[in-house]
Amino acid sequence: MRLVIIGGGILGTAHALAAVGRGHEVIHLEREVEARGATVRNFGLVWVSGRSANELEITLRSRRLWEEIGGKVPGVGFRPAGSLTLVRTEAELKVAEAAAGNASAAERGFELLEADKVRALNPALRGTFLAGLHCSQDAAVESRQALPALRRYMESTGRYQFFAGTEARTISNGTVTDDRGRAHTGDLVLVCPGAAHTGLTRELVGDMPVRRVRLQMMQTAPLGENLTTAIADGDSFRYYPGFQGPELDRLNAEEAQSFVAAQHKMQMLCVQRLHGGLTIGDTHEYEEPFNFDVDEAPYEYLTGVVEELLGRELPPVVRRWAGVYSQSIDPGTIVTRAQADERTWVVTGPGGRGMTLGPALGEETADLLNL
Template sequence: MRIVIVGGGVLGTMHAWHAVRRGHDVVHLEREAEARGASVRNFGLVWVSGRSGGPELATALRARQLWEEIGAEVPGVGFRGNGSLTLVRTKAEWLVAEAAAAAPDAAERGWRLLDAEQVRAVNPALRGDFLGGLHCTLDGAVESRVALPALRAALAPTGRYTWLPGREVRAAGTGSVRDDTGEVHGADAVVLATGAALGGLVKELAGPVPVRRVWLQMAQTAPLGEPLATSVADADSFRYYPAYDTESLRTEQPQPPVAAEHGMQLLMVQRLDGGLTIGDTHAYAEPFPFDEVEAPYDHLVEVASALLGRPLPRIERRWNGVYAQCLDPAAVAYRREVAPGVHLVTGPGGRGMTCSPAIAEQTAEELSW
């Protein structure tokens, strides 16, 4: 088959990966010179631990396996199975972690509850004040800023992969795609993996879709000066991920005002250069702000420093981003045939980097590639 994929982010790139691996010819179009959306503006986390039970967890577990296989084949993606620690500092937070560790699927998720001494044995860089942490041995990370070029470089020698950046698609239908240079690309199948870009051609073909856009702020610090052995989260992540029962936390321990206003959790992962990516916030009401505000960064620095037990290295870069989130809680992504042979795949939300290898594999299987 000849497959045309529109969108150079991680979801589009993973569709290209699976298509080429199945022996098909792929033309991969991206409107920018390089992907610049949510696929590179994220933590690079492969986050299994907090996923809701059922299809979401199954998809994340399969994706974790695929990331490990891809990482072994393409070292440039920077995959490491470093695990994560969600640290708890109060009794209410401890009870949430304790219940999670006792859940029937705790072993499947790689969960175990550690006291403070055990946390420091797993991750000696954490020298702050906390009661313990929920350890997830299955969580991992990749280098989101370099993973996509590394994957494309691995596909190029096959002779079945053509990367065409700087091409905006103007028309897609049965058997062909036309880009803004006027070139027409023949296609047996077309995948629109356009992320949060839901206007233009996507709107023309699909109309309104049950997908919302989410805006967030993040930052990266100077090198920590020592290894951060695991990714780290604070207990506000319990409020954000669906795997946890947080009713008591919501009633007994309201979030600090800044964290509540900006829908915050602390996630922290060390890059291969030693710096720390920290975040994040969530905003759902459009139009989104065009400026970043300092109060969330102040909160992140305060919490991260408290868990590390020393000042966080200075922030060197700040950014914001927008991702697409499917509104159906039972769906991991929104997948729909919007014209004969043209499939829109979008809306994985904050699961995009984690789940994209498995989402793309599901597309390939559903379409009998």
């Protein structure tokens, strides 16, 4: 078959990878010269630890796919570094203990480590904390270099073409007309618009059960030492369904977040890039219209948390940014798939799980459409 895929972010690229892997031909359109949305404005984390029980199977499958992809395409920068969620209060420790004792703990690779064992695993952590919930299944890829590397890999098959700086204007009977008047015809058209819920997406399928979420993040200069795992703080328990239970209820009742953290719906996540710098975030904003500028208070708060856990000053911050991703609001779905006509589908809404679940979602769509 020949597929036309619109959208060059992780979801569009993962669908292209699944199709090419099954022997199909792909024409791939991206309106920017290079994807600039949530795909490159993220941590690059393949995050198993906090996923709900209903999502665990597909998350572990995606983790395995990323490892396979990393073996074939070294440029994606896959590394099975794991993560440590560092707890600083007794209430947070109770949540970590419950997670380590959960029935799915072995699948997630959970182990609760005392502070000295945390430091042995990740010597860069010389600060203040009680313990750390280790997740050996968590991993990372280099979000800013993964997609170009995957495209080069697909181009080497001779069955993939990427049209950068090309905006799809109309879709009719399997033919996509772009903003240069060129026609791209396929047996199937997949539209992966990311957070672009209006325009062509709305013309095709109307309003979908998705919302947009805005976040803020930052990047430091090289740390000068290895951060051997990704790290998170206890506030991250509040945002991941895998930690729900009476212990989390007590944490939320007994320990309110700081004013800044609560105001910006914050958690601390931190991962080291291959160049040595740290990507640190993040915030959550759900009500539109979103601000076009970034707020300084969350950055100051995040800096303080990371410095407390590292026991040292951070290197200089070299860049700050905001991003927007698409999130399904249907609690029973991970991603929203809407059929526009017999040959056209729209796929979006993985929320902050796009990088984690991209490969598995691409394979799942291929199975659903009998590719």
